[in-house]
Amino acid sequence: SYELTQPPSVSVSPGQAASITCSGDKLGDTYAYWYQQKPGQSPVLVIYQDKKRPSGIPERFSGSNSGNTATLTISGTQAMDEADYYCQAWDSTTVVFGGGTSLTVL
């Protein structure tokens, strides 16, 4: 079965850029999606179709996807961005999530 691999944790200083990677075989040949989940809350879609932002998502969130790696970048990271982030892709007719990355802003 298809697998997406994320680093368990990433740390960033406030105001700096944070990058979270998601690796999967030929991931760049399909769309990648990213979700943010804060403690006790439901997930929120922050990037779809590799690099598009849904309405209401700040411009500091951006995405890319090429080769075997998709990347979520948060520029000018703020304390409110501290959360778990999950990548997602389609594997034929099924959906696959990455294991999630805990982003710490310190």
Added chain:
Amino acid sequence: EVQLVESGGGLVQPGGSLRLSCVASGFTFSYYWMHWVRQAPGKGLVWVSRINSDGSTTTYADSVKGRFTISRDTAKNTLYLQMNSLRAEDTAVYYCARSQPSDGMDVWGQGTTVSVSS
């Protein structure tokens, strides 16, 4: 307001059954694919099942295939997940979410908790 509201979770013994519901409001339910995604305590998101907009096509994660059934009732704007032969490893918060092909899951419910234990 666009909203998804899940219900039907609870405590059930191993081998038991449960039916989850997800009521949609604020949007045209019949236009969207719908998903169930679960999250075990302290763990990540795991996709469970998907149904297309007219209910004609369903897909399942291998871990629930043959035990869970997804369905929808457009007249009631409701998504269902019938869960049979439940196991301890099915314990999780279950979320419903909507999507359109290639657009990602852009609306999620608040989740309903399923606990499988004797």
